[in-house]
Amino acid sequence: MTALGILHPGSMGAAVAAQAKRTGAEVLWCPAGRSKATQERARQYGLSEARDLAEMAQRCEVILSLCPPANAEEVATAVAAESFAGIYVDGNAISPARMGRISSVLTSAGATVVDGSVIGSPPSETKTPRLYLSGQDDALAAVALLFEGTAVVPHLLEGGTGKASALKLAYTSYQKSSRVLAAVAYALADDHGVGTELLSIAQGRSTSYLAEIAYIPKVAARSWRWAPEMRETADALAETGLPSDLAAAAALVMDRWAGSRDQKLNIGEALARLHASPEE
Template identity: 45%
Template sequence: MATVGLLHPGEMGAAVGGCLVSVGHEVLWDPAGRSRASTGRALAAELTGAGLDRLIAKSSVILSICPPHAALDVAGQVAAAGYAGIYLDANAISPATAEQVAGIVTAGGATYVDGGIIGPPPEVAGHTRLYLSGPQAAEVQPLFSRSPLDARIAEGPLYAASSVKMAYAAWTKGSSALLLAARAMARASGVERTLLAEWSLSQKALGQQSEAAASTAAAKGWRWVAEMEEIAASMAAAGLPAGFHEAAADLYDRASHAETPASRRPAAPEPPSSAFDTVMSALM
């Protein structure tokens, strides 16, 4: 069994760590400066608290799952600590950013493996996949054998896993942003009711989907801004228009400033329609 280091047990990271624990691996995390929420997630996933020095010394693999804007800083911290094992970056970053991360950690003595997670935090088998790429990807894949997380090798260049993640999220999160923008435009133009009526005839799911997208954008928009920027950079690098996802980044930034039950804990719950209106106001 392996010892894996996990620096940031967010919702996704803690769940991935829990998958490793469930098949017998030891997962270390550094509780220094972490929030109560992070501590609670780590305890629930049965992760083992350790100082950074012990985590670096004992871990054969370090797993980075953090907001995209923090990926380079996390890599720098690990490299500065002299880590010489396998560094798996599974963040939502462009191949170009992944290349920068690889340069940082390999200069410090580590081996880089590229990763990309598709799906929700893995709790049951069959819903979430971890794509891996690079020469040492086959060394990491068996760690997740028999766990709820389906680890797969992404065929292609070193940063293929990041490319898969970018292409997938370009549609899922990008289309949600477009749907929100369409409804906000209809509201600003005074035709929202007419649009909803037309959707009920020809696109029956879009009304509810737009409301669900608003709730999610309010809660996670702050994290998705950088992800949309990474996708825009990936599009530009491929010779494709970057404007779709630059606009999505702007929209998620606006949504992240909406005060709703999804983004805070109100004294009294707001009705769903009020929360949706708050997000729409933030967008316009």
């Protein structure tokens, strides 16, 4: 029986780790210092208690870290201090650079590091999140095997650690920001009594902008006039006391495309121009 340790069983971590029980793994967690809500979650999913982190590091072949991003390095350092020599999966929403630092710390201590990211809602009878993994091939295969046939669907990425983290943040940059921007848009519309009309416009769409990559070059070509429009939007938001930062930031991004006016770029060219400031 493979033993999997989970650090720490939040709503996502507990649900993901518990899926490994379906493949016969024992799932351990450390109750020390954890909240009542976390303890209840662990009981709900039937997780086994480890006395402390030292016991988890000794008993587990795989340790999965799913914690707040700000704590990812601290958690990894604590595991490294226990001389963990198994597979450490960092599944947190962290930058590739931070992932590199974590990998260095744990590899030096003797562990094999897998970069992971969970995209989707916590697994359930109706939800099947994807678990993206990058790193050494043998370690990826071992982790994927823990979730084979479960509601957590492993996807292996080539190219070493950092790939899974980059994918998570690329998706998050759109998913999270777009939801915040939607809230700001509706707040502005409601302030002027046109919230229902805005919803009607939105409901007329059937696809996500994130899936419409062919439109990106058109955005670049039109940014010379869209950037001023976003600055007007920022002003309108500020006039009613709403946060204007996202609209202003969108205009700054569009400034990167200042020299693309009415040009017929391909997607690669449009994306490349985002790396250079208008002065360059």
